[in-house]
Amino acid sequence: MPAGDVLALLPLVSVACCAVLVLVVLALRGGHGLVAALTLLGLAASLVSLVGLYKAVPLRMPPLFVIDGAALLYMALICGAGIVVTALSYGYLKERSPEPGEYYLLLLLAVVGAMVLAAAGHFVTFFLGIEILSVSLYALTGYTRLREKSVEAAMKYLILAAVSASFLLFGMALVYARFGTMVFSEIAGRFGQSSTDYLTLAGTVLIIIGVGFKLGLVPFHMWTPDVYEGAPSPVAAFIATVSKGAVFALLIRYFGPLIPEQTGALFLVFSLVSAASMFTGNLLALLQDNVKRILAYSSISHMGYLLIAFLAGTRQSASAGFYLAAYFITTLGAFGVITVLSGRERDADRMEDLEGLAWRSPWLAAVLTAMLLSLAGIPLTAGFIGKFYVMKAGAGASLWLLIAALAVNSVIGLFYYLRIVAALFRQGSPGLPLSAVSLADHAVMAVLVFLLVWLGVDPGALVRLIERTVSLV
Numbered sequence: 001m002p003a004g005d006v007l008a009l010l011p012l013v014s015v016a017c018c019a020v021l022v023l024v025v026l027a028l029r030g031g032h033g034l035v036a037a038l039t040l041l042g043l044a045a046s047l048v049s050l051v052g053l054y055k056a057v058p059l060r061m062p063p064l065f066v067i068d069g070a071a072l073l074y075m076a077l078i079c080g081a082g083i084v085v086t087a088l089s090y091g092y093l094k095e096r097s098p099e100p101g102e103y104y105l106l107l108l109l110a111v112v113g114a115m116v117l118a119a120a121g122h123f124v125t126f127f128l129g130i131e132i133l134s135v136s137l138y139a140l141t142g143y144t145r146l147r148e149k150s151v152e153a154a155m156k157y158l159i160l161a162a163v164s165a166s167f168l169l170f171g172m173a174l175v176y177a178r179f180g181t182m183v184f185s186e187i188a189g190r191f192g193q194s195s196t197d198y199l200t201l202a203g204t205v206l207i208i209i210g211v212g213f214k215l216g217l218v219p220f221h222m223w224t225p226d227v228y229e230g231a232p233s234p235v236a237a238f239i240a241t242v243s244k245g246a247v248f249a250l251l252i253r254y255f256g257p258l259i260p261e262q263t264g265a266l267f268l269v270f271s272l273v274s275a276a277s278m279f280t281g282n283l284l285a286l287l288q289d290n291v292k293r294i295l296a297y298s299s300i301s302h303m304g305y306l307l308i309a310f311l312a313g314t315r316q317s318a319s320a321g322f323y324l325a326a327y328f329i330t331t332l333g334a335f336g337v338i339t340v341l342s343g344r345e346r347d348a349d350r351m352e353d354l355e356g357l358a359w360r361s362p363w364l365a366a367v368l369t370a371m372l373l374s375l376a377g378i379p380l381t382a383g384f385i386g387k388f389y390v391m392k393a394g395a396g397a398s399l400w401l402l403i404a405a406l407a408v409n410s411v412i413g414l415f416y417y418l419r420i421v422a423a424l425f426r427q428g429s430p431g432l433p434l435s436a437v438s439l440a441d442h443a444v445m446a447v448l449v450f451l452l453v454w455l456g457v458d459p460g461a462l463v464r465l466i467e468r469t470v471s472l473v
Contacts, residue, residue, distance in 0.1 A: 008059040008067040010049040011075055012115050018042020019108040026101040036090045039104040040083060043111065047079040054469070063183045066121035066253070069469040073321050074118040074249035077328055081241045082111045084332045084444055088339045089234040091438045095344050096144060103143055110136035110238065114246035123172045123182035126250060130168070130214065133246065134161050137239060141231040147346070153230025160213065160223045168210025174203030188257035201265075207254075208269065214247040217307075218276040221300050225288075228296035233347050236292060237335035240299050241328045248303075248324065252310060259311070270311055275405050277304030282412040292349040294416055295334060298375060301413060302327055305406055309390045312397035319393040321466040326374065326386035326455060333371035333448040337364050340441045351423050358425045364437070365424045367445045374452055376417040377410050382455035389463070 006013075022038055050072055053059070058068040065071075086107060093100035113132030120126045138161070142154025176182055178199040179190050191200070212220040228236045259266050281301030288294045306327075309320035341348035341357075341364065348354070358365040374383030387410065394403045455462060 007053065007056060008061055008065065011046045011053070011079070012112060012119075014046040014049055015042055015079075015108055015112050015115065018045070019105055019112065022101070022105050022108060026105065030101065032090070032094065032100055035101040035104050036086060039086050039108060042108060043079050043082045043086065046111075046115075047076060047083070050076050050079065062121075064122045064125045065119045066184075067119055069471060070249065070252065070321075071119040073466060073469050074245060074324075075115045077245055077325060078111060078114045078118060078242050081238070081245070081328050081332060082107065084336070084448070085234050085238045085242070087440050087444045088237070088332075088336050089232075091441055092232065092234055092339050092342065103140065106136045106140050106143075107238070110140065111242065114242050117246040118249040120250055120253065121184050123176065126254070127169065127172065129250075130210075130247070131165065133243060134165065134214075137161075137235070137243060140235045140238070141227060143235065144232050147230075149230040150232065151230075153227045156223055156230075157227045164210045164213035164220070167206045167213075171203045171206025171208075171210060174199050174206065178203065184254050185257075191258050204258075204266070211247060211251055211255075212273065215244055215251070215303050216296075216300050217273050217303055218280045218300065221277070221280065224300060225284075225293040225296040228299075229290055229292045229349065233292070233335055233339040233342055233349070236295075237332050237339070240295070240331045240335065244299070244303065245324055245328065248306060248310075248320070252320065256310070256313075259313075267311065270307055271399075271402060274304045274307035274311065274402055277301060277307070278405050278409040282409045282416075285416045286412070288416070289351050290349055291338060291351060291354065291420060292335075292347070294420065295331070298413065298416075299331070301409055302375075304409075305387065305390055308394045308399060308402050308406060311399060311402070312393035318463065318467045318470050319389040321470060322459070322463055323386035323390050325462065325466075326382035329448055329451050329455070330371045330374040330381075330383055333367060333445065333452065334375070336441070336445060336448065337368040337371070340364065340437050340445075351420070354420065354423045356424075356427050359427070361437075363442075364445070367449055369421050369424060370449055370452055372417040372421055374456070376414045380453065380456045382452050382459070385456055385459045 018038060018041065022035055025035055025038060053067065053072060057072060058066070061067070086104065089103065089107070093103060110133050113129050113136060116125055116129030116132065120129055138154055138158045141157050142151050144150045172182070175187060178197060179187055181187060209220060216224040227239065231239065255266070259270070278301050281297045281304065285294050285297035288297065306320060306323055309323060312319070338348055341353065370381065374381035377384045377387040387406070391403050391406060
């Protein structure tokens with residue numbers, strides 16, 4: 001294998017080798033702390049190798065992978081989120097599972113699948129990545145198998161994801177039958193000549209269904225609240241960030257070149273899906289009393305916001321990258337607070353569990369408040385700047401109706417986010433007993449809050465870095 005190919009695959013190989021090492025350590029009866037440390041080390045090594053790749057991209061490994069600036073950006077977000085989820089999982093699993101080593105193995109495999117998706121340039125890597133990610137998530141969702149909701153969520157996710165995978169695979173087969181190639185760049189070059197062909201239309205629709213399910217977009221969103229509620233809180237955080245971020249990277253790479261202008265059926269379909277996701281997610285979130293379900297419907301609406309940057313064109317991918325980074329930080333922080341508050345028997349996902357938290361644990365209440373305000377798009381937070389850049393991208397592409405929908409839905413979202421904030425300061429039920437929060441959990445929360453405020457006050461450095469990175473094509 002050429003040296004350039006080895007260098008290009010180093011981030012993936014680092015995580016995959018770490019998964020093999022964890023498997024060996026588990027076979028030798030390694031302890032929980034050792035396995036968690038190895039997982040963190042593997043993810044950190046992958047992140048460092050991405051930094052080393054920065055000056056070497058773009059590196060193409062035809063026809064399977066495209067390691068360009070966008071791939072580096074999304075793989076960096078995936079590794080960073082994986083590190084946060086691993087750190088949060090240690091304390092969460094310590095009290096719930098006597099031998100939780102397999103959890104970290106599944107987490108590493110899920111990260112590998114997500115990174116393959118972020119760099120996919122071919123239907124083979126597309127399908128392999130999405131299946132490695134999905135199969136790992138089935139097991140992670142049902143990992144706390146003694147909880148009825150966890151098993152129910154895993155079964156729902158398994159069945160619906162299997163159906164969506166069949167749609168996806170059939171769609172790929174139809175597109176291949178029409179064009180005789182599975183390489184994204186070659187499909188894009190021939191798509192405009194036969195975009196009204198029945199095979200092309202049918203294949204494209206089926207692929208949209210498969211991708212829409214993974215992103216939780218309307219009308220393929222039904223699984224999202226049940227899976228988020230039943231999954232362990234760190235796993236729900238992983239699904240909400242890493243899983244959706246990886247599939248969104250794939251969406252940009254495959255569908256971005258197919259929508260060169262704001263015309264045609266594809267543009268109309270994604271515009272309708274964006275608007276429907278915004279309104280459905282926010283309106284259904286108003287009816288929820290479970291915090292995890294609120295965050296689930298919130299994630300649906302945020303994917304709708306993110307589609308505005310996607311529809312603005314690939315030149316606006318820097319806006320999408322920044323919004324996704326802000327979304328990762330805020331979502332990981334919100335689920336992180338739920339994780340550290342959760343008791344041995346169940347997660348702290350009910351509204352009454354959070355009542356009076358401002359008096360019982362002011363630090364955690366402040367962290368959750370900051371994350372919720374960022375999700376709502378309040379100024380001086382990363383979420384506000386993210387929405388600003390998405391609106392700027394939409395305005396540059398004259399997507400005025402979608403921008404208006406984003407503004408209206410931001411107001412709707414503010415109501416249910418403030419409901420949770422109000423509960424933090426309301427004296428009510430005593431909630432779940434607060435367990436001791438580890439130093440690692442405090443450190444993770446502090447880093448996330450720092451990033452949240454830093455990007456909200458001075459986002460210029462990260463924006464310039466993202467712009468330089470995504471321009472490496």
